[in-house]
Amino acid sequence: MNVRFKFSLWLAVLFAGVVAVVAAIAVLLAAGLPDAEYTFFLRTVQERAPVLGFAAALLLLACAGLLGWLFRNYVTAVRALAEQTRIVFAANPEHRVHAHGGSELVDLAATINRLADAYHRVRDDLETRAGVSNARLEEERNRLAALMSELSEGVLLCNAEGRILLYNEKAKALFGAGAQAPGARQGLVGLGRSVFALLDRDQVAHALDKLQSSLDQGVEFPATRFITNAVTGTLVKVQMAPFLSAAGGIAGMVLTLEDVTELMDREAQRRSLLQAFAAGVRAPVANLRAAAENLVSFPEMNEARRVQFSEIVAAESRQVSAMINDALSEYADALKAGLALEDMRAADLLSVARRRIEAVLGLPCGLEQASEEIWIKVDSFALVEALAYLAGRLREDYGLRSVGLRATESGRFAELDLVWSGAIVGSDALALWETEPMQIGAQQTPLTLKDVLERHGGEIWVQSHKTSHTAWFRLLLPLGAPAVTTTRRSLGTDSRPEYYDFDLFRHADTVQGLAERKLADLHYTVFDTETTGLEPSAGDEIISLGAVRIVNARLLKREVFEQLVNPQRPVSKASARIHGIEAQALAGQPTIGEVLPQFQRFCEDTVLVAHNAAFDMRFLELKEAATGIRFTQPVLDTLLLSVIVHPSQEGHNLEAVAERLGVSVIGRHTALGDALVTGEIFLKLLPLLAEQGVVTLGQALEASRETYHARLQY
Amino acid sequence: MTKKILIVDDEPNIVTALEFLLQRSGYEVLLAQDGEAALKQVEQHVPDLVLLDVMMSVKSGYEVCQRMRERADWQHIKIIMLSAKGREAEVNKGLSLGADFYVTKPFSNKDLVAKIGELLAPAAKPGGA
Numbered sequence: 001m002n003v004r005f006k007f008s009l010w011l012a013v014l015f016a017g018v019v020a021v022v023a024a025i026a027v028l029l030a031a032g033l034p035d036a037e038y039t040f041f042l043r044t045v046q047e048r049a050p051v052l053g054f055a056a057a058l059l060l061l062a063c064a065g066l067l068g069w070l071f072r073n074y075v076t077a078v079r080a081l082a083e084q085t086r087i088v089f090a091a092n093p094e095h096r097v098h099a100h101g102g103s104e105l106v107d108l109a110a111t112i113n114r115l116a117d118a119y120h121r122v123r124d125d126l127e128t129r130a131g132v133s134n135a136r137l138e139e140e141r142n143r144l145a146a147l148m149s150e151l152s153e154g155v156l157l158c159n160a161e162g163r164i165l166l167y168n169e170k171a172k173a174l175f176g177a178g179a180q181a182p183g184a185r186q187g188l189v190g191l192g193r194s195v196f197a198l199l200d201r202d203q204v205a206h207a208l209d210k211l212q213s214s215l216d217q218g219v220e221f222p223a224t225r226f227i228t229n230a231v232t233g234t235l236v237k238v239q240m241a242p243f244l245s246a247a248g249g250i251a252g253m254v255l256t257l258e259d260v261t262e263l264m265d266r267e268a269q270r271r272s273l274l275q276a277f278a279a280g281v282r283a284p285v286a287n288l289r290a291a292a293e294n295l296v297s298f299p300e301m302n303e304a305r306r307v308q309f310s311e312i313v314a315a316e317s318r319q320v321s322a323m324i325n326d327a328l329s330e331y332a333d334a335l336k337a338g339l340a341l342e343d344m345r346a347a348d349l350l351s352v353a354r355r356r357i358e359a360v361l362g363l364p365c366g367l368e369q370a371s372e373e374i375w376i377k378v379d380s381f382a383l384v385e386a387l388a389y390l391a392g393r394l395r396e397d398y399g400l401r402s403v404g405l406r407a408t409e410s411g412r413f414a415e416l417d418l419v420w421s422g423a424i425v426g427s428d429a430l431a432l433w434e435t436e437p438m439q440i441g442a443q444q445t446p447l448t449l450k451d452v453l454e455r456h457g458g459e460i461w462v463q464s465h466k467t468s469h470t471a472w473f474r475l476l477l478p479l480g481a482p483a484v485t486t487t488r489r490s491l492g493t494d495s496r497p498e499y500y501d502f503d504l505f506r507h508a509d510t511v512q513g514l515a516e517r518k519l520a521d522l523h524y525t526v527f528d529t530e531t532t533g534l535e536p537s538a539g540d541e542i543i544s545l546g547a548v549r550i551v552n553a554r555l556l557k558r559e560v561f562e563q564l565v566n567p568q569r570p571v572s573k574a575s576a577r578i579h580g581i582e583a584q585a586l587a588g589q590p591t592i593g594e595v596l597p598q599f600q601r602f603c604e605d606t607v608l609v610a611h612n613a614a615f616d617m618r619f620l621e622l623k624e625a626a627t628g629i630r631f632t633q634p635v636l637d638t639l640l641l642s643v644i645v646h647p648s649q650e651g652h653n654l655e656a657v658a659e660r661l662g663v664s665v666i667g668r669h670t671a672l673g674d675a676l677v678t679g680e681i682f683l684k685l686l687p688l689l690a691e692q693g694v695v696t697l698g699q700a701l702e703a704s705r706e707t708y709h710a711r712l713q714y
Numbered sequence: 715m716t717k718k719i720l721i722v723d724d725e726p727n728i729v730t731a732l733e734f735l736l737q738r739s740g741y742e743v744l745l746a747q748d749g750e751a752a753l754k755q756v757e758q759h760v761p762d763l764v765l766l767d768v769m770m771s772v773k774s775g776y777e778v779c780q781r782m783r784e785r786a787d788w789q790h791i792k793i794i795m796l797s798a799k800g801r802e803a804e805v806n807k808g809l810s811l812g813a814d815f816y817v818t819k820p821f822s823n824k825d826l827v828a829k830i831g832e833l834l835a836p837a838a839k840p841g842g843a
Contacts, residue, residue, distance in 0.1 A: 321820040328800065413806060427777045459807040461776060474810070476803050 003079070007071055014063045019056065077101030080648045085112055087646070090691055091684045092662030093120045152342070154257035160250060162195040162204070174259055175230055188601070190559040192523050192551040195255070197601070199238065203228050211242045212250060227260060235261040273327060280323055288316045341456065343480035346374040346407035346414050353387040354405055360441045361392050366419075368406035376414045377480035379455060385445060386452045389438040390418050390473055398423035414479055417472040425471060430462050514607075514634065515698030519686055522697060524550040524636075525603035526679035527561075528671045529616045530579040532571050536619045541567035542592055543581055545599055546671030548679050549606065553686065555679045561602045562672045564589040579669045596620075596629040606633065607697065611654050611678045613637035634697060638681050640704040645688040657681055717834050718759060720744040722752040722778065723767035723796065728819075732765065739827050749773020753781060761791060762834055768797040768808070776811055783812035792833040796821075 030041055045052070077099055084097040096116060099109035145168075148155055154171030158164055172189040175198050188197050196204065207224045214222030223241040230236045237258045245251035291312040294301070301309075347370040357365040387405070394400045404419040434449045453460055456477050464471035514522075527547035533540035547561040564581070566589040571581065610616045613635050624630055642657045649660065658665050658677055661684040665677055689695070694703050719741045721732050729745060736743050744759055746752035748770050756764065764782070768775035775795055782788045793815075795808040800818035808816045814833055817826060 317820070318822070321822075324820065325818075411806070413803065427780045428773070431774065431777060457801065457803060459803045461780070461807055461811055463810070476806055476810075478803070 003071070003076060006075070007067065010071075011060075011064055011067050014067060015060050018059055018063065073101035074105065076648070077105050081105065081109060081112070083646055083648050085116075086688070086691065087660060088112075088116045089119060090688050092660070093123055094662050095660065154255075154259075156189070156195060156198075156255040156257065157252065158195045158255065159252040164189065164191055164193050164195055165252065167191075171257055174234060174236065174257055190549060190551075191556060192549075194605070197604070198230055199236075199255075200228055204240075207238075207240045208242075208250065208253070211240065211253075215242070215244075215248075215250070227264075234259050235264050276327055280327075281320060284316045284320045284323070288313060288320070291316070341377040341379055341480075343375050343482065344378050344380055345372060346370050346376050346416065347372060349376065349378060349380055349383065350405045350407055350416070352380065353384045356384050356388045356440075357391045357403065360388060360443075361395060363391055363395055363400075364402040365391070366402065366404035368404065370407035371409065374407055374409050374414050375480040375482050376416075376477045377456070378477065379452070382447065382452045382455065383475075383477075385438060385440060385447070386449050386475075387416075387418055388440045389449065390433070392440055393433050394418075394420055394423070394425070397429070398425065409479070410476075412479055413476050416475040416477060418475075419470055419472040421468070421470045423471070424464065425462055427462055430460070430473065434460070515696060515701070517697055518695055519689065519697055519700055520553045523552075523606045524609045524679075524682070525561075525606040526550060526555075526609040526675050526682060527599075527603070527616065528610060528674035528678060529619055530581065530669070530671050531575070531619060532567050532569065533575055534615075536622050539569065540619075541565075541569055542619050543567045543571065543586055544579065544671040545595060546673070546675045547599070547602060548672070548675050550609070550679055550683065553683060555676070555683060557676065560672055560675075561599060563595050563598070565595050566591050592623055593627050596623060596627050600629050600631065603631070603633065608633055608635045609638060609678065609682050610635070611638045611657075611674070611681070613639075634701060636682070636697075636700060637704060638678055638685065640707045641682070641685045641689060641700065643707050644694065644703050645685060645692060654678065654681075661685070716740070716742045717763065718742045718744060718761040719830070720746060720752065720755050720759070720761040720764045722746045722749070722764060722770070722775070724748055724770050725767070728767075731823075735823050735827065736830075739830075741830075749775070749778045752778050756782060756788065756791070760788070763792040763794065763830060766793055766795050766813070768795055768799065768804070776807060779808065779813055780811045794826075794829065794833070 026045075030038060033041060078101070081097055081099050081101075084095065087095045088097065093116070096113050097109045099105040148166070148168035149170070151168060151170060154174045155166070155168045156164055156171050157166035167189050175188050203226055207226055210224045211222050214224075221241070223239055225237065225239045227235060227237050237260045239256045241254050242250045243252050243254060291309040295306065295309050295313070350367055350370060354365045354367050357363050391403050394403060398420075400420050400423060402420070404417075406417045406419060408415050408417075434453075436448060438445045438447055438449060438452075449460070453475070458475055458477040460473055460475050462471060462473055525547050526549075527545065529542045529546075530544035531540050531542050542565050544565060545561065545563050549556045549559045564586055566586050568591060571583045571586070576583075608617075608631065614637065617631070617635060620629075620631055638657065639652050642652045646652075646660070649656075651657075654674065654677060655665060657663075658681055661681055663677060663680045663684060666673065689700060689703075692703075694700050719736055721729055721736070721743060722745075723729050723732075724747050729747075733743050733745065744755050744761055746755045750772050752764070752766070753773075755761070764778075766775045766778055775797070779793055779795065782791060782793065793813045795813045795816045796819060797804060797808070797816070798819045805816045805818075815829055817829070
């Protein structure tokens with residue numbers, strides 16, 4: 001019941017009661033009086049009516065005061081206390097209640113707090129115990145995630161509808177690279193997102209058909225491959241394998257992805273090199289041949305002719321020479337060996353080689369500390385085998401007792417040296433070793449040292465230093481580029497990788513009936529904007545947009561959108577003080593017209609969430625006409641949701657709500673920072689809403705609407 | 715005194731052309747068809763410069779070069795390597811093993827003669843270019 005109404009009712013009852021008692025006393029007093037005195041009494045009452053009226057008014061005020069005091073200290077305070085108590089056990093066990101009221105209430109609050117402490121301890125204890133049993137499961141999952149992130153191929157796991165259940169960083173990088181504006185951080189790869197946003201739908205469907213028919217034919221482990229242009233422009237080789245449901249149907253698919261853009265580029269380069277040779281060499285060689293054959297066949301030709309043909313021979317051969325040189329230098333990259341080579345630190349390679357030499361050959365191997373900066377392009381396995389093979393030959397043929405390894409940089413090459421002292425090994429011996437199949441210990445490989453070197457575009461030779469009696473095999477290998485580590489640490493302290501969500505398996509795509517879906521099952525995009533000011537209709541503009549996704553009630557801190565926006569107007573000093581973004585930082589950024597389509601793609605198929613969403617939505621709506629981008633999905637406002645669950649609490653701004661719900665506020669006043677805080681608040685509000693019977697999206701929207709109108713009236 | 719140049723290559727055509735060119739340029743020319751023969755010729759005649767092809771059947775140009783550099787009394791002999799393979803790593807290897815210069819086939823006669831002249835000039839610095 002409304003507090004005001006309750007108060008009025010109580011006041012009316014109290015006042016009426018007091019008046020009734022006074023009236024009854026007056027009637028009783030007057031009842032036994034003789035007539036004259038009764039008349040006198042009546043007259044007196046009539047004459048003193050204003051005084052009595054005043055007294056009645058005073059009485060009413062007194063009642064109201066008394067009742068007001070009682071309500072303040074006991075009724076309203078009790079309500080507030082109840083709300084706060086609910087926060088303790090529904091949202092934030094660390095929250096402690098404060099009573100503003102009578103001493104009894106203060107006492108009660110203290111008791112509740114003691115109870116809360118006890119509850120907190122019990123909860124902690126339970127959580128610890130649950131945590132232990134979960135930890136193992138978690139660990140296994142994390143191991144899976146770690147394994148995935150180590151793979152050099154991109155991996156995507158999708159359910160039958162093409163929703164992504166699992167991905168690794170490599171897959172994300174594959175589709176994230178290239179297509180982004182500077183300063184942008186966003187991803188097309190995300191849990192619950194559609195794989196068709198990344199790969200051509202028809203091609204994937206065709207691949208699925210092929211898999212299905214293989215399955216029908218009884219193939220046990222069918223897989224299919226195709227090369228496709230990703231929407232980001234990279235050329236991706238996709239290998240696709242199904243995984244089956246218990247019933248034997250295709251429940252989903254595993255996609256392994258490889259960026260073959262460079263590979264194909266090189267292939268194309270090679271082809272054009274061949275074509276250039278084939279076409280370009282014919283003509284000058286024809287000229288050469290015709291002139292030369294004339295010179296040979298007609299020795300009796302006159303001097304002028306001979307000179308003429310000779311000059312043709314000279315000129316044409318010069319041309320062919322130049323052509324070959326040009327082609328070779330232009331296509332040097334295409335001719336480089338080693339498409340399957342990886343970039344590796346020379347120091348790392350040597351330490352692996354050392355272990356191999358010591359373990360397999362039992363030959364002590366020294367290691368000179370190599371610079372961390374030297375990166376080489378290698379097939380590490382083959383190269384380690386080659387080094388071990390050489391060390392083995394040295395021991396067998398020359399009886400060496402120890403060897404050493406070192407690496408130095410020289411121009412565009414790295415020199416890997418296998419060093420020994422004492423024995424003199426001739427280059428003829430090395431020439432022989434180069435061409436024999438390598439044998440390491442008892443292991444025989446079909447490869448020769450020459451094969452390995454050729455694959456690396458490398459060379460080997462033996463060198464010696466007379467005075468120190470040392471000699472070494474020098475392997476000259478092209479330098480590589482430092483490998484990029486793709487794993488980025490998450491923003492929060494949350495250690496759980498967010499690359500997978502197998503719960504998504506159970507979700508079928510039900511676009512209809514969104515209103516009936518449970519809040520906890522929906523996917524959300526929580527976003528925030530920073531603006532030049534507070535009045536979009538007066539020309540204020542968005543300068544920063546940040547968003548984070550919530551899938552299956554988890555805040556995915558790795559799946560974020562963060563973009564500064566050039567407002568194409570000056571930023572006021574006042575607002576710059578709040579968000580700390582200076583005008584210069586915005587100059588090179590894309591405009592809202594470029595950013596909104598990307599953002600729209602980021603929030604596809606999700607419900608939007610923002611704190612004081614009306615404000616942010618106003619900015620987006622005002623851009624509708626100019627950009628043609630409309631955000632038609634449902635919008636939830638954490639401010640309104642907070643009012644729904646805590647109507648008696650004062651303060652529903654982001655800080656106040658965050659504090660009340662035990663959400664730590666970090667990175668405020670950046671769009672992404674605020675979006676992250678809002679997301680956490682939203683997740684904390686869900687159980688509180690459920691307590692009030694707000695469970696589905698439809699209910700949440702309806703309750704928000706009511707609250708919004710109530711606040712407007714207020 | 716006439717300078718002596720040893721041409722080592724197993725392709726007779728280029729040998730014929732180079733022999734003619736160098737004789738016309740005023741040098742005394744010696745010939746060898748493979749690495750073994752080359753070392754014998756060096757032993758016997760101690761030339762001032764060796765034009766050394768890399769790809770040969772019996773002993774590679776690299777080996778000949780390295781052998782020559784192992785002998786203290788042959789240090790003054792200039793070595794120009796000739797190769798149809800011109801990868802940077804091979805050039806690097808040749809120079810590391812003691813060659814003074816590395817020429818990729820095809821080359822211009824004029825440039826080659828100029829380089830030889832430079833290497834054999836009394837004040838020439840070895841390994842220039």
